[in-house]
Amino acid sequence: MSAFDDAFSALLGNEGGYVDNPADPGGATRWGVTERVARAWGYTGDMKDLPIETAKAIAKKNYWDAYQCDQFDPRIGFQVFDAAYNGGKPAQWLQQAAGVTADGVIGSITVAAVRAADPMKIIMRFAAYRLQYLGNLSTWPQFGHGWSNRIANNLIRGAS
Numbered sequence: 001m002s003a004f005d006d007a008f009s010a011l012l013g014n015e016g017g018y019v020d021n022p023a024d025p026g027g028a029t030r031w032g033v034t035e036r037v038a039r040a041w042g043y044t045g046d047m048k049d050l051p052i053e054t055a056k057a058i059a060k061k062n063y064w065d066a067y068q069c070d071q072f073d074p075r076i077g078f079q080v081f082d083a084a085y086n087g088g089k090p091a092q093w094l095q096q097a098a099g100v101t102a103d104g105v106i107g108s109i110t111v112a113a114v115r116a117a118d119p120m121k122i123i124m125r126f127a128a129y130r131l132q133y134l135g136n137l138s139t140w141p142q143f144g145h146g147w148s149n150r151i152a153n154n155l156i157r158g159a160s
Contacts (some may be wrong), residue, residue: 007078014032071111119159
């Protein structure tokens with residue numbers, strides 16, 4: 001198995017099967033893929049029937065490869081991948097965690113800084129910046145409990 005395969009399997013532990021929450025601006029979700037993202041990918045079927053293989057292909061291209069997760073310790077790659085999948089500013093959080101300019105572009109400077117750092121410190125800082133961001137969202141009262149449980153599970157995974 002690759003680091004991506006392991007990360008995707010773990011991600012499914014954070015994402016449910018089919019959810020149609022009217023408060024989600026992305027529409028109904030299946031495997032954590034919003035209807036908006038699935039339609040942009042070219043999927044035309046009912047979201048309840050979105051194949052896991054399609055979700056995995058979307059996840060690989062849009063959330064793993066786009067954030068260069070293969071460049072990092074798999075534990076860090078998972079944190080970034082999960083945050084990208086869930087929404088927010090994972091590139092900036094990673095850069096803040098690594099102590100480089102948070103311009104949102106993961107390039108050679110960011111990759112080098114993350115690789116040179118203690119993975120546990122990156123993971124803890126990354127989670128802290130993520131929680132700070134989420135805690136300031138107006139939707140925190142509605143989704144905060146789930147988000148904090150997700151991040152707690154991710155920290156446990158990162159420490160393993």
